[in-house]
Amino acid sequence: xxxxxxxLASVVVLTACHVSNRLYNPASGLxxxxxxxxxxxxxxxxxQPDVVDxxxxxxxxxxxxxxxxxxxxESWDRRQLPEAIAMxxxxxxxxxxxxxxxxxxxxxxxxxxxxxxxNGNVVGFxxxxxxxxxxxxxxxxxxxxxxxxxxDLIPPYWPARRQLSYFNRENAAxxxxxxxxxxxxxxxxxxxxxxxxxxxxxxxxxxxxxxxxERALSQAMADYALRAATDTSTTSTTRDGGWAxxxxxxxxxxxxxxxxxxxxxxxxxxxxxxxxxxGRDYPHPLFLSVxxxxxAATRFALPVGHGPSFLVHKSTGSFRSYGAADAPQPxxxxxxxxxxxxxxxxxxxxxxxxxxxxxxAEGSTPxxxxxxxxxxxAKTYQLCEKSGRWNDTPYWAMQIPTSIVRxxxxxxxxxxxxxxxxxxxxxxxxxxxxxxxxxxAAVTPARAQAGSSITLRGSRFGTTPGSIxxxxxxxxxxxxxxxSVVFVLPSGLVLGQTRITLTTSDTRQTIFPLESLTxxx
Amino acid sequence: METARPVGEGxxxxxxxxxxLAVLTSLCARPAWGQAVGQAFPQQDVEPIQQALGRVTCPxxxxxxxxxxxxxxxxxxxxxxxxxxxxxxQAVLSASFFGTVAQLRKSPPExxxxxxxxGRRVGTRYGQSFAKGLTVLGVGLIMRDDPRLVDYAxxxxxxxxxxxxxxxxGRERRGRTWxxxxxxxxxxxxxxxxxxAGDGGRRPNWPLFAGxxxxxxxxxxxxxxxxxxxxxxxxxxxxxxxxxxxxxxxNEFQPELGRVLGRMFRRGATSTSPATPASQP
Numbered sequence: 135x136x137x138x139x140x141x142l143a144s145v146v147v148l149t150a151c152h153v154s155n156r157l158y159n160p161a162s163g164l165x166x167x168x169x170x171x172x173x174x175x176x177x178x179x180x181x182q183p184d185v186v187d188x189x190x191x192x193x194x195x196x197x198x199x200x201x202x203x204x205x206x207x208e209s210w211d212r213r214q215l216p217e218a219i220a221m222x223x224x225x226x227x228x229x230x231x232x233x234x235x236x237x238x239x240x241x242x243x244x245x246x247x248x249x250x251x252x253n254g255n256v257v258g259f260x261x262x263x264x265x266x267x268x269x270x271x272x273x274x275x276x277x278x279x280x281x282x283x284x285x286d287l288i289p290p291y292w293p294a295r296r297q298l299s300y301f302n303r304e305n306a307a308x309x310x311x312x313x314x315x316x317x318x319x320x321x322x323x324x325x326x327x328x329x330x331x332x333x334x335x336x337x338x339x340x341x342x343x344x345x346x347x348e349r350a351l352s353q354a355m356a357d358y359a360l361r362a363a364t365d366t367s368t369t370s371t372t373r374d375g376g377w378a379x380x381x382x383x384x385x386x387x388x389x390x391x392x393x394x395x396x397x398x399x400x401x402x403x404x405x406x407x408x409x410x411x412x413g414r415d416y417p418h419p420l421f422l423s424v425x426x427x428x429x430a431a432t433r434f435a436l437p438v439g440h441g442p443s444f445l446v447h448k449s450t451g452s453f454r455s456y457g458a459a460d461a462p463q464p465x466x467x468x469x470x471x472x473x474x475x476x477x478x479x480x481x482x483x484x485x486x487x488x489x490x491x492x493x494x495a496e497g498s499t500p501x502x503x504x505x506x507x508x509x510x511x512a513k514t515y516q517l518c519e520k521s522g523r524w525n526d527t528p529y530w531a532m533q534i535p536t537s538i539v540r541x542x543x544x545x546x547x548x549x550x551x552x553x554x555x556x557x558x559x560x561x562x563x564x565x566x567x568x569x570x571x572x573x574x575a576a577v578t579p580a581r582a583q584a585g586s587s588i589t590l591r592g593s594r595f596g597t598t599p600g601s602i603x604x605x606x607x608x609x610x611x612x613x614x615x616x617x618s619v620v621f622v623l624p625s626g627l628v629l630g631q632t633r634i635t636l637t638t639s640d641t642r643q644t645i646f647p648l649e650s651l652t653x654x655x
Numbered sequence: 656m657e658t659a660r661p662v663g664e665g666x667x668x669x670x671x672x673x674x675x676l677a678v679l680t681s682l683c684a685r686p687a688w689g690q691a692v693g694q695a696f697p698q699q700d701v702e703p704i705q706q707a708l709g710r711v712t713c714p715x716x717x718x719x720x721x722x723x724x725x726x727x728x729x730x731x732x733x734x735x736x737x738x739x740x741x742x743x744x745q746a747v748l749s750a751s752f753f754g755t756v757a758q759l760r761k762s763p764p765e766x767x768x769x770x771x772x773x774g775r776r777v778g779t780r781y782g783q784s785f786a787k788g789l790t791v792l793g794v795g796l797i798m799r800d801d802p803r804l805v806d807y808a809x810x811x812x813x814x815x816x817x818x819x820x821x822x823x824x825g826r827e828r829r830g831r832t833w834x835x836x837x838x839x840x841x842x843x844x845x846x847x848x849x850x851x852a853g854d855g856g857r858r859p860n861w862p863l864f865a866g867x868x869x870x871x872x873x874x875x876x877x878x879x880x881x882x883x884x885x886x887x888x889x890x891x892x893x894x895x896x897x898x899x900x901x902x903x904x905x906n907e908f909q910p911e912l913g914r915v916l917g918r919m920f921r922r923g924a925t926s927t928s929p930a931t932p933a934s935q936p
Contacts, residue, residue: 178707178708178709179706179707179708179709180709183709183724250731251731252724254722255722257722257723257724258721258722261708261710261721261722262721264708264721265704265708265721268704268707268708269704289735290735290739291734291735291738291739291742291743292739292743292744292745293739293740293743293744293745294743294744294745294748295744427917428910428913430913430916433917434916510718510719511718536910539717540717541717544716544717544720546720546721546722547717547718547719547720547721547722548704548705548718548719548720548721549717549718549719551721
């Protein structure tokens with residue numbers, strides 16, 4: 135009897151089943167289950183929260199499209215992307231520009247919306263979209279793109295094996311962001327912006343989804359960064375926002391090595407895209423990596439999970455130390471240190487802090503103008519800039535208190551959206567194309583000496599020359615047209631980061647963020 | 656070699672222990688029963704926007720949760736818990752681990768330290784776990800309970816009058832240590848009824864008690880006679896209940912433990928200090 139039990143138990147362990155590798159929401163009219171197709175209309179407060187609607191137009195409802203990728207990173211159904219694009223085109227043809235939100239889920243999740251075992255991330259993302267539509271952008275069309283991949287390998291009936299699937303799924307998260315996904319993301323963003331330049335594109339990646347997103351965007355971003363800095367054509371989409379407006383990595387499970395390369399790119403290539411007319415001068419697009427202090431999965435478990443690979447890399451000499459050739463010198467010279475942490479959790483890479491209360495913590499200063507926000511718990515938070523930070527790029531990294539995001543998974547909350555709102559444009563700006571912020575594509579070079587010629591590339595500068603001031607000093611303008619301004623950097627400026635103020639002939643001012651220009655001796 | 660089952664003194668202790676356990680359980684659970692049995696209370700932290708979106712904040716969910724449509728403890732969840740905890744890999748690993756520890760301690764000494772002994776030790780634990788899980792599943796199904804633990808701060812049945820006056824109070828409620836100790840005991844001794852809004856009343860945790868008894872008694876099928884007395888069976892039942900009580904305390908004080916861990920690890924992941932900022936010459 136006892137032997138039988140042991141044999142049965144062993145068989146049970148060794149024959150663990152897995153979540154099937156399959157497409158959950160095929161393109162319209164092509165699946166076996168008509169209720170599960172790739173474009174749905176959200177119907178909150180009903181027994182069926184999402185109803186298949188291949189021609190969904192976000193007039194009085196939010197629309198959602200699914201794009202799914204298999205375990206090798208290929209598109210599961212190539213007809214899903216055209217359906218999603220058609221949905222974006224319908225949204226962009228409406229009088230108001232749309233808000234497009236792209237979400238990539240993480241480990242233990244997928245794109246299953248069958249009501250018998252609906253995935254929690256699908257429900258949560260639908261909740262976020264509805265919240266944005268009803269509370270944040272009530273006048274604007276809101277549409278969502280849910281990127282599905284095989285994040286869930288082992289069903290919950292096998293809890294131990296499910297935990298051990300971490301390594302397998304991390305490999306999948308590295309494999310999935312190939313050309314198919316990058317193409318899909320770029321197509322979504324460019325379609326929205328080209329069809330209606332006022333469109334606002336927000337991309338969110340959670341946990342391993344952030345790793346997928348970061349990997350998928352890095353290649354495209356490198357190309358975009360180079361083009362944006364040198365493009366002088368008058369019809370370039372780079373100037374009109376050919377890219378996502380805000381990319382958010384929440385509780386990212388990507389090792390800091392991934393982010394560091396992007397930081398190096400942004401630091402050395404010096405591409406700064408900023409907005410104005412909103413009262414705020416955030417870089418644009420803004421990469422935002424935020425991790426909760428209560429996120430034990432990426433704070434504690436990730437270093438442990440990376441332990442075996444770390445030892446292998448260490449023993450084979452795969453890690454090196456950064457030296458003089460790696461200018462500007464990274465904040466931590468041991469490459470291995472980046473492998474066992476994430477960008478947001480690594481103090482040396484953090485750019486900002488979120489302080490509870492009205493004052494910033496020691497070692498950081500309030501933004502100018504100050505940015506604070508209040509959550510429904512009546513607590514007020516202040517966004518602060520770390521003093522002497524190495525990360526002075528548009529890739530902002532910060533830890534956030536547990537009172538905003540409690541732990542690794544609790545991201546589909548009102549509080550999280552309220553945090554995002556700090557970085558999103560105001561409701562009236564999104565709703566009114568005329569108030570669309572002007573886009574300044576690049577400051578080239580971003581490190582210069584007095585007397586150097588500086589070029590600002592962007593759009594809607596006007597054809598009549600205005601004026602340029604650097605740290606309050608007027609600069610000599612040598613060239614001015616609607617998309618490009620060239621000026622000479624004045625002498626006598628304080629070394630280090632400085633602020634450029636561009637005033638158009640109709641007296642509209644654009645103040646560039648401090649990261650835009652560094653005066654060198 | 657197995658010894659004869661002793662009776663008498665052990666049985667007397669057992670008879671004293673059970674009423675004591677019953678009284679303690681009643682005392683612990685009384686405040687919750689007084690409020691809850693057969694009643695439903697306003698769901699915690701219901702915010703207008705959540706209602707408009709058809710979302711609910713279930714006990715234990717973060718405030719303003721947009722990711723839950725129902726708080727019901729479904730049959731699928733029940734089955735997942737049974738299979739995950741009592742049948743599949745976790746149950747086997749747990750039985751193997753504790754069976755191996757018992758093998759090293761040669762407990763019980765009647766079983767040799769050989770493969771057969773290991774098989775008995777592991778198999779007995781697996782069998783006990785299976786019986787416990789099956790009983791919890793069956794009694795839970797009949798009671799339609801929601802066995803998920805909740806801490807004091809997110810218990811929808813605490814301070815309901817205060818919450819009716821101030822719907823937002825649950826967001827930041829933190830009780831005193833002794834209040835939370837009491838809550839951990841109540842959450843162990845009682846169980847909530849499963850409802851879509853997560854507001855089911857509390858009732859005695861019969862699934863837990865029945866499961867513990869099933870576990871303890873099932874062990875008698877294999878343990879040597881010396882360990883099948885009522886005293887020894889009660890000890891096993893007590894051990895099972897004690898483990899559940901520990902889990903309830905862990906759930907209640909998890910934030911504090913997390914903070915301690917955070918302080919321990921701060922030196923690791925987050926303390927790498929920056930070199931000279933590149934923006935400075």
